[in-house]
Amino acid sequence: MFDQSQIQEFKEAFTIMDQNRDGFIDKEDLRDTFAALGRINVKNEELEAMLKGAPGPINFTVFLTMFGEKLKGTDPEETILHAFKVFDTEGKGFVKADVIKEKLMTQADRFSEEEVKQMFAAFPPDVCGNLDYRNLCYVITHGEEKD
Incomplete structure (x- = not known):
């Protein structure tokens, strides 16, 4: 395993x-x-x-x-990447953190404010408010950050 x-x-x-x-x-x-x-x-x-x-x-x-x-039960990395790509209209590998926060708290299995804070503590947005979803997906599926 x-x-x-x-x-x-x-x-x-x-x-x-x-x-x-x-x-x-x-x-x-x-x-x-x-x-x-x-x-x-x-x-x-x-x-x-x-x-x-x-x-x-x-x-x-x-x-x-x-x-x-x-x-x-974890989805394959490619599946998770495709979910984020819906919000990456420019195809740069980043999405606006405030957009992701809003979606996580209002759609499907809703995150609490605390869960969103925990996610952003582990994967903080950059100074422009962008979330590197490629790295996040990698860590979710592989358990460690890429170099």
């Missing part, structure tokens, strides 16, 4: 999230991980809902299996 380099990256991510180093990710580990990312007031219900997505205690094997199941 994954090659060795991907497994190593998942292992590093697991180790970062396993804050108390007991070999399992639990509610307190999730709370600490969110705090490290700047999100302090995460509700218990939200953390519990995340943990319910696992078939049992989350050790590395379960963590890897859960990621594999999530990634199986």
Whole structure:
């Protein structure tokens, strides 16, 4: 399912999230991980809902299996690129961030304001307000930024 380099990256991510180093990710580990990312007031219900997505205690094997199941549902890079190209009328590889924000918050599976902020924190628009959707699509489908 994954090659060795991907497994190593998942292992590093697991180790970062396993804050108390007991070999399992639990509610307190999730709370600490969110705090490290700047999100302090995460509700218990939200953390519990995340943990319910696992078939049992989350050790590395379960963590890897859960990621594999999530990634199986990801559309191919070309499909995601085509979705963004609808808004790239000049074919330059960039779209206006405010247009994408409006569409994400008003169409289909609507994003919340917080989800849009998280996306733009990870993929900030340039000084002109353009979003490099090619790089975003690459990261969504490959898990790392292109050089």
